[in-house]
Amino acid sequence: MTVPPTDTSHPDYFHRVVDCQWACPAHTDVPEYIRLIALGQFSDAYIVNRESNVFPGILGRVCDRPCEPACRRGRVEDKPVAICRLKRVAADHKDDISSRLPVIPAQKNGRKVACIGAGPASLTVANDLLPLGYEVVVFEQWDKPGGLMRTNIPAFRLPETVLAEEIGYIEQMGAQIRYNSRIDSLRQLLETGGFDAVFVGSGAPKGKELKLPGRTEGGANIHIGINWLESVAFKHLDRIGEKVLIIGVGNTAMDCCRSSLRLGAREVKVMARKPRQFFKASEWELEDAESENVEIVVNHSPKAFVVEDGKLKGMLFEQMAYDFDGRGRITAERVTGETFIAADDVILAIGQENAFPWIENDLGIEFDQWHVPVVDVTTHQSTRPGVFFGGDAAFGPKNIIWAVEHGHQAAISIHNHCMGQPVTERLPPTLNLSSRKMGLHEWSYKNDYNPVERRLVPHVSLVERFKKISIEVELGFDAEQTAKEVERCLNCDIQTVFEAKACIECDACIDICPTDCLTITQNGEEAELSQRLKAPRKHPHQPLYVSAPLKHTGRVMVKDEDLCVHCGLCAERCPTAAWDMQKSKINLPHANDHQWPSPQQRKTA
Amino acid sequence: MSFINKPKVRHPDLPQNQLGLTRRDYEGAMSTLCAGCGHDSVTSSITQAIWELNLRPEQLAKLSGIGCSSKTTAYFASGAHGFNSVHGRMPSIAAGANAANKDLHYIGVSGDGDSLSIGFGQFAHAIRRNVNMLYICENNGVYGLTKGQFSASADIGTRSKKGEENRQAPVDPCLAALSLGGSFIARSFSGDREQLVPLIKAGLMHKGFAMIDVISPCVTFNDHVGSTKSYEFTREHYHEAVHTDYIPARTEITASYGAGEVLPVQMHDGSQLRLRKLDKDYDPNHRGKAFEYLRTRLRQGEHVTGLIFLSPGHDPDMHEMLHTTDVPLNQVPYEQLHPGAAGLASILKRYA
Ligand SMILES: Cc1cc2nc3c(=O)[nH]c(=O)nc-3n(C[C@H](O)[C@H](O)[C@H](O)COP(=O)(O)OP(=O)(O)OC[C@H]3O[C@@H](n4cnc5c(N)ncnc54)[C@H](O)[C@@H]3O)c2cc1C
Numbered sequence: 030m031t032v033p034p035t036d037t038s039h040p041d042y043f044h045r046v047v048d049c050q051w052a053c054p055a056h057t058d059v060p061e062y063i064r065l066i067a068l069g070q071f072s073d074a075y076i077v078n079r080e081s082n083v084f085p086g087i088l089g090r091v092c093d094r095p096c097e098p099a100c101r102r103g104r105v106e107d108k109p110v111a112i113c114r115l116k117r118v119a120a121d122h123k124d125d126i127s128s129r130l131p132v133i134p135a136q137k138n139g140r141k142v143a144c145i146g147a148g149p150a151s152l153t154v155a156n157d158l159l160p161l162g163y164e165v166v167v168f169e170q171w172d173k174p175g176g177l178m179r180t181n182i183p184a185f186r187l188p189e190t191v192l193a194e195e196i197g198y199i200e201q202m203g204a205q206i207r208y209n210s211r212i213d214s215l216r217q218l219l220e221t222g223g224f225d226a227v228f229v230g231s232g233a234p235k236g237k238e239l240k241l242p243g244r245t246e247g248g249a250n251i252h253i254g255i256n257w258l259e260s261v262a263f264k265h266l267d268r269i270g271e272k273v274l275i276i277g278v279g280n281t282a283m284d285c286c287r288s289s290l291r292l293g294a295r296e297v298k299v300m301a302r303k304p305r306q307f308f309k310a311s312e313w314e315l316e317d318a319e320s321e322n323v324e325i326v327v328n329h330s331p332k333a334f335v336v337e338d339g340k341l342k343g344m345l346f347e348q349m350a351y352d353f354d355g356r357g358r359i360t361a362e363r364v365t366g367e368t369f370i371a372a373d374d375v376i377l378a379i380g381q382e383n384a385f386p387w388i389e390n391d392l393g394i395e396f397d398q399w400h401v402p403v404v405d406v407t408t409h410q411s412t413r414p415g416v417f418f419g420g421d422a423a424f425g426p427k428n429i430i431w432a433v434e435h436g437h438q439a440a441i442s443i444h445n446h447c448m449g450q451p452v453t454e455r456l457p458p459t460l461n462l463s464s465r466k467m468g469l470h471e472w473s474y475k476n477d478y479n480p481v482e483r484r485l486v487p488h489v490s491l492v493e494r495f496k497k498i499s500i501e502v503e504l505g506f507d508a509e510q511t512a513k514e515v516e517r518c519l520n521c522d523i524q525t526v527f528e529a530k531a532c533i534e535c536d537a538c539i540d541i542c543p544t545d546c547l548t549i550t551q552n553g554e555e556a557e558l559s560q561r562l563k564a565p566r567k568h569p570h571q572p573l574y575v576s577a578p579l580k581h582t583g584r585v586m587v588k589d590e591d592l593c594v595h596c597g598l599c600a601e602r603c604p605t606a607a608w609d610m611q612k613s614k615i616n617l618p619h620a621n622d623h624q625w626p627s628p629q630q631r632k633t634a
Numbered sequence: 635m636s637f638i639n640k641p642k643v644r645h646p647d648l649p650q651n652q653l654g655l656t657r658r659d660y661e662g663a664m665s666t667l668c669a670g671c672g673h674d675s676v677t678s679s680i681t682q683a684i685w686e687l688n689l690r691p692e693q694l695a696k697l698s699g700i701g702c703s704s705k706t707t708a709y710f711a712s713g714a715h716g717f718n719s720v721h722g723r724m725p726s727i728a729a730g731a732n733a734a735n736k737d738l739h740y741i742g743v744s745g746d747g748d749s750l751s752i753g754f755g756q757f758a759h760a761i762r763r764n765v766n767m768l769y770i771c772e773n774n775g776v777y778g779l780t781k782g783q784f785s786a787s788a789d790i791g792t793r794s795k796k797g798e799e800n801r802q803a804p805v806d807p808c809l810a811a812l813s814l815g816g817s818f819i820a821r822s823f824s825g826d827r828e829q830l831v832p833l834i835k836a837g838l839m840h841k842g843f844a845m846i847d848v849i850s851p852c853v854t855f856n857d858h859v860g861s862t863k864s865y866e867f868t869r870e871h872y873h874e875a876v877h878t879d880y881i882p883a884r885t886e887i888t889a890s891y892g893a894g895e896v897l898p899v900q901m902h903d904g905s906q907l908r909l910r911k912l913d914k915d916y917d918p919n920h921r922g923k924a925f926e927y928l929r930t931r932l933r934q935g936e937h938v939t940g941l942i943f944l945s946p947g948h949d950p951d952m953h954e955m956l957h958t959t960d961v962p963l964n965q966v967p968y969e970q971l972h973p974g975a976a977g978l979a980s981i982l983k984r985y986a
Pocket residue numbers: 091092093145146147148149150151168169170171174175176177178181182210211212213230231232233234255258280281284387419420421422426427428429430432
């Protein structure tokens with residue numbers, strides 16, 4: 030069995046080559062905005078971002094950045110492009126963009142949508158539906174919008190002004206946010222609200238408990254991480270004891286330990302059950318915490334809270350040892366001893382759960398055994414038509430960029446639902462390619478490989494940053510750093526497109542390719558063919574292009590997309606233009622691309 | 635001519651040779667030849683071969699004449715010694731350099747014009763002298779550099795890009811070398827790296843003159859329909875008579891062949907060649923039969939490739955014949971190198 034010629038007409042083929050865009054849940058067009066930043070067109074770069082991720086200023090600071098581990102540059106060298114920090118550059122240096130926000134029609138379409146919770150998921154739904162003439166009402170229990178972005182992400186990572194600006198755009202577009210309006214009965218909303226659809230974007234608001242001896246007795250000094258961060262954000266709390274233990278080592282733990290340091294703690298320990306390779310926190314969050322002298326203690330499993338005279342004294346831990354298999358997985362664990370660690374306060378940061386006490390169980394909305402609603406992954410519709418879920422409320426805690434993407438997808442469904450179309454009727458993604466060849470040896474793009482290393486973001490000094498909890502620790506890139514960092518992007522959307530009919534098998538492209546991506550060889554079974562490539566196939570999940578048989582010898586052109594640096598030399602050196610450099614543009618339909626005649630229009634027609 | 639430079643970035647897992655160098659470390663300057671020129675493929679095969687041989691670039695001397703082909707030497711092993719001579723004079727420069735220092739590996743790259751027209755006499759005498767070198771003739775049937783005039787290797791009946799037909803008999807470098815006494819004579823094709831790389835390695839390790847005629851299409855002036863040295867024609871009229879495997883010294887030999895199919899040849903450095911006969915009746919150790927075979931196939935319009943002839947006996951190289959010093963001249967002490975006034979007088983007295 031030989032490998033059939035690769036079908037590059039499917040939009041996913043070239044989309045996958047743009048690793049960052051493929052990895053981004055909202056598929057932000059990263060190379061395009063990086064080029065715009067390189068040209069100094071910050072506002073344009075911001076708008077490109079906003080179209081897919083809605084909150085570039087917020088995400089340019091605190092995004093989970095799944096794009097960066099995926100970035101091609103990180104495979105060719107060690108470190109990926111600082112995609113996230115470049116996004117912040119666009120947001121920080123743009124001009125006033127309010128005139129470039131989506132246009133809101135004066136004539137409404139007569140449909141009303143309710144969103145529960147003013148987090149990123151609901152705000153995205155509003156962002157997508159308002160331009161189509163919907164009336165969108167957002168119900169929020171607190172007196173401020175933003176969800177966990179405001180109540181849990183500390184101000185030293187995400188300043189209030191940035192939140193206010195970007196949520197402000199959506200309010201400016203006409204979102205009606207009803208503050209201090211907790212929904213306590215979905216039935217009531219459905220029955221008396223007069224809404225055509227309801228979007229549940231209420232998050233995963235319940236912090237997990239740790240039921241150990243002493244939990245109740247020491248309760249005054251034992252806090253649930255997300256609630257504690259919320260109290261800090263709302264300034265209900267501005268002190269903590271000198272010695273603080275954080276239980277758990279995810280991103281919430283990192284925010285708890287760093288916040289503690291700003292509220293008077295002197296000695297903060299993050300207690301982990303397992304060794305470092307099992308930590309859930311992102312590498313950069315761990316680094317930031319450790320640079321502030323937070324101690325991370327591994328292999329300690331909580332056993333009991335120690336309380337004397339009604340006052341928390343500390344915690345008892347079991348010391349753990351583990352055995353691993355060849356793949357690094359734990360095969361056995363043992364307790365090797367016990368230790369007491371003194372503490373004035375303990376913060377539990379061991380996870381979040383969904384909780385919907387306000388959804389009656391006879392509404393036709395099904396939940397699974399973990400109390401997570403049954404939601405369709407594509408349409409976001411629950412088991413009750415017209416009720417949609419997105420963000421952390423849909424499938425459990427994720428992150429902001431996923432909440433945004435859920436919002437986009439749910440908005441399409443809501444639009445379809447309101448227009449009397451099946452929610453499954455969704456436009457497929459499309460992809461355009463356009464050649465960058467201008468003439469012999471002339472290209473309308475430049476892709477000199479710049480070997481410069483990843484720039485480091487400057488931070489506020491360790492002395493200065495602790496003075497106030499609202500001092501943003503990370504400063505943005507300066508002009509010189511930006512100029513260097515943009516050069517590191519390889520323009521993965523400038524695609525290598527092959528025309529098998531034209532190839533004369535001269536080997537010019539094979540010889541010139543700096544990373545040895547290309548091979549001309551006999552076709553074969555994929556696994557076996559992969560062994561015959563000019564350079565080892567490092568990442569088999571990366572696409573392998575196999576051409577149609579070449580006309581002289583019947584061999585095939587094989588390209589391992591993995592380490593292509595998009596330098597364009599194959600196309601430059603090809604005598605017959607069998608290789609061409611073509612820019613790909615991926616179009617991922619949003620609600621406004623789904624243009625249905627409104628139900629009234631259809632009736633009159 | 636390309637204006638994008640090949641970046642230094644490379645595949646992180648590129649294999650290293652015994653010296654810890656990757657193939658990329660054996661590259662030279664960015665080629666200025668036409669995109670798709672066969673000569674660039676030859677460059678790449680040379681690069682691969684010297685990397686596989688674990689040669690240090692400075693153990694190598696690259697020599698060439700004039701022509702697109704002769705520019706090849708600039709495009710590999712930047713760290714090697716080199717001399718770019720006037721048109722057709724590369725063999726003399728190679729002979730001179732070799733006389734002065736027999737420790738280096740000599741690799742001369744020339745073209746069909748450079749070797750078979752203006753440099754034909756030089757070419758012939760380097761073979762006669764059995765200069766210890768690898769001589770690569772990048773043969774495209776035209777003078778590429780001067781815009782595609784027929785060269786002396788153009789076949790009768792081949793057509794130029796404008797349509798004229800060649801009527802003059804060609805000089806075949808392999809037949810010429812066979813008749814002049816060459817001890818290692820091969821032909822290959824720029825587009826057949828599996829054949830060419832082992833031949834280059836064998837040629838470099840052969841003690842004496844090793845000639846490889848490499849059909850190397852000129853994509854700009856001789857790659858059209860009607861040309862007998864185009865990519866397409868070469869692929870269609872390609873006949874590999876003997877395949878050569880190069881087995882480095884101290885390698886366990888694992889492949890097994892049927893009796894009579896493989897001729898093992900011991901090289902002076904301990905490495906081994908294994909000649910696999912693809913044509914049973916062919917004998918690559920017999921000069922007369924090789925000559926006959928080649929000529930017959932040529933008449934039928936076929937390009938015979940592979941190691942066409944390897945001398946079975948010991949053919950003394952230039953140094954052995956001339957009894958010249960084993961020590962490179964740059965290492966001979968001044969006193970020894972310079973006879974002094976008295977010594978000179980006594981030498982001159984011999985001719986009095
Ligand atoms: C400590 C911490 C740090 C984090 N850091 C990051 C980070 O750096 N980067 C990142 O990408 N993600 C981070 N996250 C995750 C991220 O904040 C969430 O995934 C994201 O905010 C989810 O968005 P959402 O719209 O689904 O819901 P939420 O942001 O949770 O918003 C839900 C909103 O609904 C309101 N609400 C809930 N119930 C009701 C009701 N019944 N009636 C009315 N209103 C209601 C809530 O008050 C809230 O405002 C972090 C999470 C935590 C806990």
